[in-house]
Amino acid sequence: MNRNYKIFSAMLISLALSGHSNMALSQEMSNKTYGTIVDSEGNIRLPDNYQQTWTHLGSWLVGDPQAPGHGFHDVYTQKDAAKTYLETGEFPDGSVLIKEVRAVESGAKTTGQAKWAGNTNIWFVMVKDQQARFKGNAHWGEGWGWALFKAENPSANVSQGYAETCLGCHAPAKNTDWVFTEGYPTLQH
């Protein structure tokens, strides 16, 4: 076995390992999502501690108090989901998107009249499902699980089902897998 052959073998092995490592990461995220955030019947719960440890995708302000989506919206996903999206343009299986809808605070600041986010009133959650796991479940369809949580009881998904509660607002984003990616600077590198 000569020296070049050894180097070539080492390169092949490290290529194989790095490929395996990316796949393993995705598989790990999917297992975690479908082990801790989604139960075996397709019930979705609101993840913990995502603000500190997940990736922030972007913010929206819907300023008109009469508008259906009034509030400061902040959107988060797992770090591995953002990383894979940037590499492939798609959300991998087990990706979770959380959109907080917060109260709008405002006041005169040295930078000018400013608005910022107050308490969270509502969380919208989407869970990527590339395996059509929960056929017939009203919260699952179009490649995602869909849920709605309100501040008075963040442990209960109060969506009436994705077709009734979610698709109306998300319809314009159908061509970007139902996600309003144009508002997410973190996904546009």
Place this chain on the structure above:
Amino acid sequence: MNRNYKIFSAMLISLALSGHSNMALSQEMSNKTYGTIVDSEGNIRLPDNYQQTWTHLGSWLVGDPQAPGHGFHDVYTQKDAAKTYLETGEFPDGSVLIKEVRAVESGAKTTGQAKWAGNTNIWFVMVKDQQARFKGNAHWGEGWGWALFKAENPSANVSQGYAETCLGCHAPAKNTDWVFTEGYPTLQH
């Protein structure tokens, strides 16, 4: 040596280890900041890849195009800095805060007339310094290093010095260590 004594010793050792581990984390962050983001002369550079891997603290909108801080502001810090702030109420040495000032995009969405963040025009960066490292350097004072980067050349700090460029706007936040923490939901758990 009886069994209770062994258990007690094990508890003491694990307490000591967990304390050491927190201190080690803080020291590691400080070393990284003062090794890769700040050079030995106190020059501050704009960190890479913070959107994907750091913690998002909050967003501001200054909507008036005539206001000095017009734009969509998004603020980030290292995960360990946010964690320590939540535990102690203080930013540890080596904490870095990045405030992006982005263009404001707007349009009619299904949720109502919405505004969201476009391209970044400006980055403000603050670096926590609990050791008064760079006395006499115009970019360092009041416990922080201060820098300003613009999109046309994100590698050059174009601040005229913190007293001239930064303190005017930050004065109202003096009592919260010069940081507008009321706008950062992630720090209010």
